[in-house]
Amino acid sequence: MAQATITRTTDARGTGPVRRSRGRRHRGEDLTKILFVLPAAVAMVALFGYPVVKNLLMSLQDYGLRTFFTGAAPWVGLKNYSTVVTDNLFSDAMVNTALFTIGSIAFQFVIGLALALFFHRRFPLSGVLRSLLLLPWLLPLIVSSATWRSILEQDSGILNRTLSWLHLINEPVPWLNSPSVALIAVIGVNIWIGIPFNVTLLYSGLAEIPDELYEAGQLDGATGWRAFWFITWPNLRAVASVLLMLGVVYTIKVLDIILGLTGGGPANATQTLATQSYERSFIDFKFGEGAALSNILIAISFLFAIFYLRSTRRAIDE
Amino acid sequence: MNDSAVRRAVYTVIGVLILVVMLFPVYWMLNASLQPSGNTLTAGFLPLHPTFSGYQRALSEQGGNLVTSLIIATGTVILSLAIATPCAYALSQFRSRWVSVGLLAILISQMIPGIVIANALYTAYERIGLLNSIPGLILANCASGIPFAILILRSFMLSLPPSLVEAARVDGAGLFRAFVAIVLPISKNSLITAGLFSFLFSWSDFLFALTLTTKGGVRPVTLGIYQYLGTQVQNWNAVMATAVLSAIPAIVLLVAAQKYIAAGAIGGAVK
Structure with a gap:
């Protein structure tokens, strides 16, 4: 038709x-x-x-x-900014935001790349398995949070039970209840959520690299790691840089997962700029301060985007 | 020959193992939802004595919230597609210097944190009475639906030959009629993709549900789960049953609309 x-x-x-x-x-x-x-x-x-x-x-x-x-909202100049920046929590939130973003993206990317390379080999069911892998990414974040809360539960969660059954730990790890490990646990959950997206994009990047390049490389002795390093990686760089930029922009503003898992606690160990902004606006009802924090968040995001645009432009010029 | 067949079989086994590890939490959610309420978390790896008491409780406590989520998600799909489709067509077919301006605006919009939108919409909704309302949440959820739908639909429509519409115009059809009669039917697949994602975004929304509702009247199911998690969780099986029910759209879409989902993930991102 x-x-x-x-x-x-x-x-x-x-x-x-x-x-x-x-x-x-x-x-x-x-x-x-x-x-x-x-x-x-x-x-x-x-x-x-x-x-x-x-x-x-x-x-x-x-x-x-x-x-x-x-209805009165008097102008106060930059007072909100100075209030939030000088707050004790601000530097913690900045550090946590950086750790959360960098930790999430680094592992999502490396694991995603490894899985994409694996699924790029042709074998029975690879297509079906790859698309089922997308499920964690499609689930509502609050559903993932609830599920992981039950898995990470200190006394009876399946993770601690498995680890002690394997004699890897002597006593239950307070994954979400201890300030020293909560951030790691939250980053871990976010890595799990982000892997499917990374696999899908990197796989589509791999699929676009023509087979002839590998055939030609083979003649020159470029196989295995050398093929990856001299053929795959240079051809994947464009997709990888888009992915990393999107990763920063999306991860830096993550709020749902943290609220669902820890609510910023324990003892503010998982507070980020986004959770702080939420709390100031919607818990403390100080919208001016919440807005100041979220503007700082936008500014950081923009800096990354400009950095990215400049680096891609340079790549094109070359 | 035989050797490579063995190797490929080994790959398949490894692939299945990777999937088992990655999807274990999803299985665990299902398993926990079928356990009796007292000892949900101490349960074994298999629901040997499955009970549906968690689901009974979930449906009686969250059934209405599930319906609310369904209405909001459906509304978001309709509104997002109605607004995004003509715009995607324009951005793909019309020649104008404004096209690149529009695309840039959409890309920048992806950097705006949800909390910024929530801050502003809360103050505006408070004034115009859209707090605690389904239309208010539909509108807010369009913030994720519209830009994504425009990007997906545009990337498809770029490949439409302009002659397709021009021919209809020869027969006297106006631009709009040609769009409805020709472009829309051909774009069916990409409309489905964009619609599915708008649905999932809206169904999964938690931030707007949390910030733009202040009392119990309108409560999407994501907020219901959050409130379950609020303090010490008493009934894990009901929480997990609600989680399973909320995961159904994602699971159904993944199984039934596999190709659309992968296309959407790629189309929306690499632009």
Whole structure:
């Protein structure tokens, strides 16, 4: 059906009537074209433009519980920023955000690459297995959080039971209850969630590398590790850098998983900029301070994106 | 020949083992949901005496929330596609310097943390009375649905030959009619992909559910699970049963719409 349409239309291309009708309808057409984009433009402004501007304004105001009753939100300049930056928790949150982001991405990427290389070998069921692997990524984050809470539970969780059965630990590890291991546990769960996405993208990158390159490489003795290092990796770099950039941008703002697993605790051991921003706005009802923190988060994200854009541009120039 | 067949069989075994490790938590969720309430977590590896008491409890306590989530997710799909599809078409077919501006805006929008949107929408909703409402949550969830749908649909529509629409125009159809009569039917697959992902995003939403509802009236199931987790968990089997029920859309979509899912994951990211 679609095939028939295509054949018919290729013949019609460039014939007289098309041109003429175009000229006649030109003005009404421009209006229609605008109408195609208008709803999306309005939605993007309302859902992204407005929030960014509103956050910038709120971060300069004393926007708190009182504002909701009286409507008064006095301007306070940069006071919100100085309050959140000088808070004791700020440097902890910064360090945790960095550890969470770097730890998650590094392991997601390395494990994802290893699995992508493995599934790139042709063997029975590889396609089915690879797509089933996507499941952790598709589950609602709060479902994953709940499941991992039960697995990591200190006294009767299956992880501690298995580890002590294997005599790897003498007493149960308080995965989510001890300030010294909670961040590691949270990063571990986030790695589990992110692996499927990394596998899928890296696999699609691998699939695009032509087989001839490997055949030619084989003649020059490039097999195994050498083939990976001289053929696979250089050809995968573009996909890898997009993936890492997306990884930073998405991971740095993660909130659901942490709230579901630890809520930022114990003893603030898993507080990040995102959880802090949430708490200040929606627990303490200090929207000005929450907005200031989330603006810092956006600024960091943008820095990474600019860094990424500049490095890819340089790569293209070369 | 024989040697390589053996090797491939070994790969398959390794592949299955990798999958078993990666999907163990999902299995564990299912296993725990079938255990009796007292000793849910101390259960063995197999639900030898499965009981559905967890599900009974989950359905009686969270059934309404599941329906709420379903309504919100469906609404998000409809609204997101209605808004995103014409725009994706425009960004793929119209020649204008605004195209790159629009694409850049969409990419930048991916960097905006959800908490920023929640902060602003809360204050706006509070004023216009959209807090604790299903339309409010549908609108908020469009923040993840619309940009993603535009990217997916556009990457597909880029491959549509312009002559396709022009032919219809010869027959006197306006731009909009040609879009509805020709572009939409051909784009069926990518519309399904974009719709599935909008559904999953909205179904999985937790942040907007948490911040844009303040009292019990409207409560998506993600929020229900969070409240279960709030303090010491009393009934793990009910929590896990709710988790299983909330995971059903993801599982169904993965099995039934495998090719769309992989296409979506790649199409939405590599742009």
